[in-house]
Amino acid sequence: MIATASHQRQSSCPLPSTAAPRSSAAMPSAAAVPSAGAPLTTSRGAALYIGALLGPGLLLLPGLAAAAAGPASILAWVALLALSGVFAMVFAALGRRYPSAGGVIGYVAAGLGPRAGLVAGWSFLSGVVAGAPVVCLIGASYVTGLTGGGRPARAAIAALLLLVVLALAARGLRTSATAQVLLVALLIGVVAVAVAGSAHAARAANWTPFAPHGWLAVGHAAATLMLSFVGWEAAAPLTTRFADPSRQLARVVAIALAVTTTLYLGLAVVTIGVLGPGAATTVPLAALLNRAVGPAGTAVAAVAAVVLTLGAVNAYINGAAAMAGQLSSSRAGLDGAGRPAPRLLAAIAASGLLLITLYGLGVVSPASLVAIPTALFLAVYLGSMLAAARVLDGPARLVSIPAAAAVVVMMCFCGWALAAVAAVAVAVTGRRFRVTRKCQTPGVS
DSSP states (O other): OOOOHHHHHOTTSOOOOOOOOSOOOOTTOOOOOOSSSSOBOHHHHHHHHHHHHOOGGGGTHHHHHHHHHGGGHHHHHHHHHHHHHHHHHHHHHHHHHOTTTOSHHHHHHHHHOHHHHHHHHHHHHHHHHHHHHHHHHHHHHHHHHHHOOOHHHHHHHHHHHHHHHHHHHHTTOOOOHHHHHHHHHHHHHHHHHHHHHHGGGOOGGGGOSSOTTOTHHHHHHHHHHGGGSTTHHHHGGGGGGBSSHHHHHHHHHHHHHHHHHHHHHHHHHHHHHHHGGGGSSSOHHHHHHHHHHOTHHHHHHHHHHHHHHHHHHHHHHHHHHHHHHHHOSSSSSBOTTSSBOHHHHHHHHHHHHHHHHHHHTTSSOHHHHHHHHHHHHHHHHHHHHHHHHHHOOTHHHHHHHHHHHHHHHHHHTSGGGHHHHHHHHHHHHHHHHHHHHHHHSTTOO
16 A cells, blocks of 8 residues: 555545454354453363364265265375364464464465455455355255255255345344354264264275276365365464463364364265265265164254254354455445344345355256365465465474465366456455555545
């Protein structure tokens, strides 16, 4: 921003704020992580970190990964778990270095400039908005897994779920922090029962052929699964709330990694080992629960999926509203009563119903829908890793470079979904140019 006298006088054309939102919600997580408050204990901090990582994407993504790469998808899980540890290290370092930034907008802006920070913020917001219909389709798939019905039925149920959540958000309903913790606990419980209860049905024959679609398919599986590893950026601002960060943070990250590694690997191994060729399904948890507890497992999975869908999408909408308010000088995010603004709700409804309709008509697949928010979140992580390589030092800086390279590799497997990233970048930089030019031109109101 150029601080000229004419620009300072024209307060009617402010540039978008580069301040980070106070809460956010990535697609795989329903957690809106607080950035201020009482000092965190190690156990509470670990719970918040885990809550930021886990989300209803686990109900779908193991099946999509298996469909993409077969048993070889386990390699994608392992690689992403290792990369997740690197992300944890880098975002923790960014949180300590920039305690007031509060999120990816500030982190990216610190290393790559305000314009890049805005692109990161709008990419993250777009990813959250694009993720909402995906979560609704997850819930709908589990319902039709119980009641029967094909694509049109799933699309109709997903549209109904989205409209219900939007109506509740318009009335000011918020998923509280306690409710979010309960949602994460529900997800962990469902996964644990599915894994432990069905493990006895695993067969070694289900692991062959190991790479039926070739080794490059592992890259496609990794790009799909990345959506389950977004969340470290939301937990980064918590670093300032530990009484003894140097001691507590290492333990918190270790606990979060241990829990997610156990859940993810357990789920991945059992999905392949138990379901075999049937692992390529949009309702893998329902199939595993059916093996674990019988026909009632399908009903349990459907109820859990609907509850997780309603809670998660509500959190996404409110998180999106908070971020939209930070990215825009107008009331694009919240109205005067602190509820999501009608304009934002209308945008979410329009984009969500469009994507759901395209799915119902058979134009796009579940994997294609997942690719859109995945590409947008990968762009955010790429900006964060590149920024870290410029502003950090020590081990965090060293690992940020290969982490950025890994993100680039995964982006190469996103295909046409990268058009969403390009569209956001062009829209943001174009708007920034027009606003700056207008503010610098004398006599223009």
